[in-house]
Amino acid sequence: MAKIAFIGLGNMGGGMAANLAKAGHEVMAFDLSEDALRRARDHGCTPVDDAVAAVTGADAIVTMLPAGTHVASVYADSVIPNADKHAILIDCSTIDVATAREVEAKAKDAGLTMVDAPVSGGIAAADAGTLTFMVGGSDEGFEKARPILEKMGKAVIHAGDAGAGQAAKICNNMLLGATMAATAETFALAQKLGLDLQTFYDISSKASGQSWSMTSYCPVPGVGPDSPADRNYQGGFASALMLKDLKLAMDAAKTAGAYTPMGGEAEELYQRFVDLGGAGVDFSGIIKMIDDSWKSDKKG
């Protein structure tokens, strides 16, 4: 079994590190938060005093940090100067494509192999070990990272070279944000036009308007499979995180010279929802802003 450094034991990283320990790996865990370190110890990891202690002698180094600035500094200060040459470096955080490529280039210059491996799936999937990983990096890096990632997820997909995992993640989430906003406003209109919403769902879910946002995660309580809408939009994927991903997508679009009007509109809508206090609400809860007459007690 491998010796694995895990840095960033928050909502996502806590469950991921626990799954590596459960699989029999020796997990050297570090986070700035004492609470996170305590939880990691309760789940079979070995808490250490700093990131350098975690990475020294590790076969694999996994990071799950809030944003690009954290990733850049942790790799520059602790990981790259101290990692063994044989170690595989795996950043699972969602960050901007440019920073992902810069950090990988610095690791490569130091003779290290690094992949970006952001995830699809939220806290429940991190706890259950059912995440989907989108991996950017060389074939060699992907093959080294795969057995580690498989202990934390149900699917591990090689998206392309360095940064491709982050690119796939933000493109997917831009589409998700736009289709969720469109699904929410469509159901609000259907209701105002006097349609029975279950009947409209039965029609549209089998017609050309169908999307994942409708048939797997319907924002209307009591319609479609069980989803956060049925729990007053609690749990699931927080609107603040959807906004973060939309901002990353818009920055990437600007850099790449891509025209993304629907993504831009989705970013504006989620910004407004977060400003109105929706940051911690599941992203399907945007229906409550689109039609403020919407009530979660419309179930059934």
Ligand code: NAD
């Ligand atoms: P979080 O804020 O709960 O956890 C981040 C952890 O990193 C915190 O415990 C923090 O103390 C720690 N940290 C910050 N700087 C550090 C440093 N220098 N050294 C050590 N530890 C440090 O965030 P999260 O919800 O776990 O998300 C982590 C990443 O996963 C983000 O990039 C997020 O966008 C992405 N993501 C989150 C979800 C979700 O549903 N929460 C889903 C998919 C992807």
